Amino acid sequence: MLEFTATVLETERGGDVHKVILDRTAFYPTGGGQPNDTGRMGDADVIDVNEDESGRIIHTLKGGDSVIPGRELLCTVDAARRLDHLQQHSGQHILSQAFIQACGAETRSFHLGAVTSTIDIDLHSPSDEHMRSAEEVANQIIFEDRPMRVHFMTEEQAGELPLRKESAIRGTIRVIEVEGFDWSPCGGTHAARTGQIGLIAVKSFERAKKMTRVEFVCGRRALVEYRGANSTATRIARLFSADRESAVQAVERTLQENKSLQRRVRELLQIALVGEAAELLARSEMKASSDSSPAFRVVHEIFEGRDVEELRLLAWKIIEREPAVALLGTRDKSNARLVFARSPGLSHNVGALLAEACQILGGRGGGKPDMAQGGGPSVDKLEEALRFAISKLD
Ligand SMILES: [Zn+2]
Numbered sequence: 197m198l199e200f201t202a203t204v205l206e207t208e209r210g211g212d213v214h215k216v217i218l219d220r221t222a223f224y225p226t227g228g229g230q231p232n233d234t235g236r237m238g239d240a241d242v243i244d245v246n247e248d249e250s251g252r253i254i255h256t257l258k259g260g261d262s263v264i265p266g267r268e269l270l271c272t273v274d275a276a277r278r279l280d281h282l283q284q285h286s287g288q289h290i291l292s293q294a295f296i297q298a299c300g301a302e303t304r305s306f307h308l309g310a311v312t313s314t315i316d317i318d319l320h321s322p323s324d325e326h327m328r329s330a331e332e333v334a335n336q337i338i339f340e341d342r343p344m345r346v347h348f349m350t351e352e353q354a355g356e357l358p359l360r361k362e363s364a365i366r367g368t369i370r371v372i373e374v375e376g377f378d379w380s381p382c383g384g385t386h387a388a389r390t391g392q393i394g395l396i397a398v399k400s401f402e403r404a405k406k407m408t409r410v411e412f413v414c415g416r417r418a419l420v421e422y423r424g425a426n427s428t429a430t431r432i433a434r435l436f437s438a439d440r441e442s443a444v445q446a447v448e449r450t451l452q453e454n455k456s457l458q459r460r461v462r463e464l465l466q467i468a469l470v471g472e473a474a475e476l477l478a479r480s481e482m483k484a485s486s487d488s489s490p491a492f493r494v495v496h497e498i499f500e501g502r503d504v505e506e507l508r509l510l511a512w513k514i515i516e517r518e519p520a521v522a523l524l525g526t527r528d529k530s531n532a533r534l535v536f537a538r539s540p541g542l543s544h545n546v547g548a549l550l551a552e553a554c555q556i557l558g559g560r561g562g563g564k565p566d567m568a569q570g571g572g573p574s575v576d577k578l579e580e581a582l583r584f585a586i587s588k589l590d
Contacts, residue, residue: 197222198273204265214240214257221245221253222273229306230285230384233278238262238269278385279392283415284313286344286387287334287396291315291412293360293378294333299326303361304407312399312411312421322408327398334396341391342375354381397421465506473513477520483589489543492519494589496582502526504533504569511537511567521546523585525578532557532578533571536585540566549585556581 202218209215216237225247226232232245240260247253257263285308292303292315301319319326347370354369363369363381372382374390387393395418399411413421429440436446476495485491495514499507504526511522514537521538534553536546550568554561556577561570 198275198278199271201268201270203268204263207263207265212258213243214260214263216255216257216260216263217252218255218271221255222271223253223255224273224278224281224385225253228382228384229288230281230308233273233281233385235271235273237271238267242271280416281308282385282387283393284308284413284417285384286390287393287412287414288313288315289360289372289378289380289382289386290334290337290374290390290393291330291396291398291410292317292380293374294330294337295319295326295410296360298329298333301326301408312413312417314409314411316404316407316409319408320406322401322403322410327401327410331396331398337374337377338390338393338396341389342377343389344386345373345375346386347371347373394418465509469506469510469513472510473517476510477514477517480520490519490541492521492539492542494521494523494586496523496586497525498578498582499524499526501528504535507533507535508537508567508569511535515539515566521589523582525582527575527578530575531571531573532559532575532581533569534561534578534581535569536563537567538565544589549588552588553581553585556584 200220200222202220204216205219206217207214223235223242223245224230224233225245227247233242235242237255237257238260239262240257242255243258244256245253246256263269288306288308292306295301295303295317299319301317303315303317305316307314348368349371351363351366351369354363354371357371357379359371360378360380365381369381370383371379372386373379394415396412396414397418399413399421401408401410426440429443432447433440433443436443436450438446476497477493480493480495483492483494507524507526511524514520514522516539519539519542521542521544522536524535526533534550534557536550536553538544538546545565547563547565547568550570551560551562554570554572556574557572558574558577559570559572562568563570
């Protein structure tokens with residue numbers, strides 16, 4: 197039922213929101229894992245519907261000056277939202293029975309979400325095959341377009357049916373039958389025939405709290421899901437000038453190539469850094485030997501936007517070539533970084549030196565006496581920090 201008239205019994209105003217009780221209603225209230233209907237009541241929007249503890253249905257309205265006690269109003273349920281919810285909900289009945297028949301897994305809970313829905317089932321080692329076989333059973337029931345019937349019966353009558361789950365209600369029980377397939381007590385909105393559900397697709401599954409959480413879509417949502425998946429797969433395939441079916445191999449091939457290219461880049465970098473280290477040493481200043489240490493070279497250089505790991509490698513190549521202290525800096529828009537190193541056999545503590553230089557940059561850093569790195573945000577003080585470090589070597 198999507199359209200009906202009803203008489204307003206009670207209203208309660210609170211700001212621009214309006215709570216209303218009718219003498220009868222076809223608006224479904226949130227419950228049983230299914231969200232509420234929305235729609236129109238007179239000149240007002242029905243934005244929420246709930247059931248209170250005594251079983252009264254409370255409609256929450258926005259606007260609605262005509263909604264006053266005693267007045268009879270025309271009410272309309274949002275048909276697209278109702279259809280969407282009954283597709284997901286009816287689909288859940290069928291999928292839950294399908295998981296029992298295909299894998300012996302009972303459904304423990306159901307949640308109808310805004311985009312996808314989930315059931316938690318008693319399945320301990322879920323696999324793709326489990327999902328595909330339950331999906332097969334469920335969609336076969338849809339393709340057969342079986343009637344779905346609503347029965348009101350006593351507990352005794354219900355007890356004679358192979359109910360999929362116990363009723364939480366005492367007294368008169370509402371049982372939903374999917375002809376020859378499933379019987380469950382339920383107060384939700386359902387399809388008249390299984391064909392109305394259109395399609396059931398399991399999107400994903402994961403282990404959750406000793407159970408398996410199955411994410412699925414039904415009806416129009418399955419179409420939307422297919423369009424999304426198809427568009428993603430096709431766009432990826434186009435990037436590789438492949439068709440959709442061979443896109444995975446194309447991606448795998450590219451990742452493999454990327455890996456071997458990275459390996460090659462690392463090898464070439466080592467070669468390039470040896471050359472760069474020699475060049476930097478050749479134009480560096482020589483410090484004369486003193487009583488306490490031999491003669492050594494001071495290599496200092498500032499780079500723009502260079503990777504710190506690469507600077508460490510370069511510093512390493514410099515100090516292993518001949519006795520030297522390497523004072524290297526790099527910067528980008530927001531950060532200045534320093535890498536200091538010295539050859540074995542020299543006595544300078546570049547770790548302590550770097551910690552002091554980083555203070556000039558407004559940051560921190562440190563390391564061992566022979567190799568250290570750090571940095572700070574004061575990009576414009578990088579020259580000053582390096583000059584300071586050079587002066588300390590004297
Ligand atoms: Zn139901």
